[in-house]
Amino acid sequence: MDWKYLYTSFEGRIARKDWWIGVIGLFIISLIATLLFGNDGLIAFLISVFLFLAGIACHVKRFHDRGRSGWWSLIILIPVIGPIWAIIDLGLLEGDQEVNSWGPPPETRLIP
Secondary structure, three states: OOHHHHHHOOOOOOOHHHHHHHHHHHHHHHHHHHHHHOOOOHHHHHHHHHHHHHHHHHHHHHHHHOOOOHHHHHHHHOOOHHHHHHHHHHHOOOOOOOOEOOEOOHHHOOOO
């Protein structure tokens, strides 16, 4: 898996497994950063911005795999319902099996 592609690109598609790996990785980074730097200060703010944007990048590519626009990623901003929806839609449901507007299914892609 190309970590740079996973966390910085808003193009293409990723499979459920890659989404779970990306989201769990961000959660672990968040825990470690909180233990090291706390929740206040410039460093904590910068880490939070990176984690938020990296998470959105993962969500956008996963929504692309589901045949939806990346704008659906904004659903996570709805308290309680948004994150639950995202976990069900992105983490549990299968992506499009055929080529869609955002490219071929992730398993058939030679280079991410």
